[in-house]
C-alpha cells in the first residue's frame with residue numbers, strides 16, 4: 001500500500017508529466033523540442049511508472065505488467081550529453097514546477113482536480129490520431145470493413161501478446177503517426193498485451209527527440225517498450241553493405257523478443273513490423289488473416305507517390321509464387337497489369353483477397369515467431385560481396401552462387417526451407433522414427449551441374465552506365481536514404497528492374513526433387529492492407545484500389561486460402577554485389593531454388 005504522502009507525490013509527478021506532454025503533443029510550437037526532451041524523458045516521467053490508470057480502468061493484471069517489472073520499459077543509447085543552454089532550460093522547468101505546479105498538486109483543495117486532469121490527459125492521449133491516422137475510418141475498404149466495429153472482436157478476446165517492431169532511419173515524419181497507430185491498436189488489444197521495440201538506426205533528423213516523446217507517451221499508457229539508438233555499422237554510409245545492415249537492424253529490434261522468451265518464458269503470438277504508415281484496422285485484419293491461415297508471414301502492400309500516380313513500391317523484396325518480381329503497377333491498374341504476375345495471385349488480388357507469394361515485405365508485415373524467430377531463424381545476408389572501400393579484387397562467384405539480395409529475401413528462403421524440414425521431421429515422428437535429415441532418406445542425391453551464367457551482358461552494361469550517371473551527378477552530402485519509401489530500394493528500370501529473366505533451361509541429366517513435394521511455407525500478401533509513404537493522398541489511393549468498397553461480403557476465401565503451392569523452382573534474384581549503401585547498383589539474374597539442395601547444405 002502507498003502511504004498517503006507517497007501517493008500524492010507520485011500522482012503529482014504523473015499529473016505534471018501528463019499535462020506537459022499534452023501540451024507538447026497538441027501545442028508543439030509552445031515549447032522547444034530541446035526543453036520537452038529534457039523534461040519528458042528524464043526528469044519526471046520515469047516516476048509515473050508507479051501509476052497505471054489505463055490498466056486500472058480497463059484490464060486485470062496480465063503478463064506484461066510494467067508496474068511489477070521495471071525492465072519492461074527500457075531506453076538504451078539515449079544521447080545524454082549536455083545540450084547547449086540545457087541548464088537554463090532545466091532551471092526554468094524546475095522553477096515553474098516548484099512555484100506553479102507543486103503547490104496546487106499538493107494542496108488538499110486542488111488534489112482531486114489534478115487526478116481528473118490526469119484521466120482527461122490519458123483520454124486525450126488515447127485518442128491521439130496523428131495526421132494521417134485520423135483519416136483512416138473514412139477511407140474505402142473492401143467488404144465494408146471500416147463500417148463494422150465488431151470485426152476484430154474475436155482476435156481481441158483471445159488476449160494474445162503482440163510484438164511491434166520499428167526500425168527508424170531518419171524517417172521522423174512517420175513516427176508520430178506510427179505512434180498513434182500503436183496507441184489505437186493498444187487501446188483495443190490492451191496496453192499490457194503489446195510490446196513496442198523501436199530501433200533508431202543512426203538517424204540524423206529529429207527522430208531522437210520524437211523517440212523521447214514516444215517513450216513518455218508509452219510510459220503514461222503503461223505500454224511495455226524498448227527504445228534503442230545505435231550507431232551505423234560503418235562510419236561512411238557508402239562503405240556499408242545494405243543487406244547486411246538490414247539484417248543487423250532487424251535482429252537488434254528483435255533482441256527483447258528473444259530476451260523475454262529466454263529469461264521470462266514470455267512468448268509472443270505475432271510480431272508486427274511497422275514500416276511507413278498503415279491504418280490500425282488494416283493491421284488488425286492482417287493479424288486476423290495471419291491466424292486464420294496459420295501463416296508464417298502476411299504482408300501488406302506498399303504504395304508510393306510517383307509522377308502524380310501511386311505505384312506498387314516494394315519490387316526489390318517481393319516475388320510472386322512463380323518467383324517473379326511484382327510489376328510497378330499503378331493503384332488504378334487494369335486486371336491484366338496488377339502487381340503480382342502469376343495468374344492465381346493476380347485474380348485474387350483483383351478480388352481483394354489474400355494471395356500466396358514466394359516472398360514479400362511491403363511495409364507492414366506480420367510474422368509468426370513460432371515458425372521463425374523462436375526456431376532460431378534470424379535475419380542474414382550474403383557475405384561474398386565486394387567491398388569497394390578496400391583494394392581487394394571482387395570475389396569470384398560462380399553462376400550458382402547464393403543471391404546477394406535483401407535480408408528479407410534470405411528470410412523468406414529460410415522460411416521455405418525450415419518449414420519443409422520441420423514437416424519432414426513431423427512425418428518421421430508420426431512414423432515412430434528418429435527424425436532424420438534429407439541425405440539419410442531414400443532420396444536421389446543429385447549431382448548439381450554447373451549452369452551457364454544467366455547474367456545478361458547488356459543489362460550489366462546498362463547498370464554500369466546508370467551507376468556512372470549517378471556518380472557524375474554528385475550532389476550535396478545529404479542522407480539520401482532518409483524519408484524514402486521502399487521503392488527507393490527497387491532496381492531501377494534502366495538497370496533492368498522490369499525485365500523478367502526467362503526461366504532457366506532444363507539441364508540434361510539433372511534429376512531434381514521438385515519443390516512441390518515439400519510442405520509449402522505460408523507467406524501471403526493481404527492487398528487490403530495498404531502501406532504508404534509521404535505524398536500519398538489516402539482517399540484517392542483507397543478509391544483507386546477498392547472502388548466503392550461494396551464487394552460481396554459472402555465471398556469465400558476472404559480470410560483463408562485453401563490451396564497452397566510449393567516454392568518456385570527458380571526466382572528472380574536482384575542482387576547488390578558490392579558495398580555502396582542502400583542504393584548501390586543492383587544486377588539481376590534468374591537463380592534456381594531447390595529446397596532439397598538447401599536441406600542438404602544444412603547438414
Ligand SMILES: *[C@@H]1O[C@H](CO)[C@@H](O)[C@H](O)[C@H]1NC(C)=O
Pocket residue numbers: 233234239240241244387388389390579
Ligand atoms: C569495407 O571496408 C572498409 C575499410 O576497410 C570498412 O571500414 C568497412 O566496414 C567495410 N564494409 C563492409 C560492409 O564490410
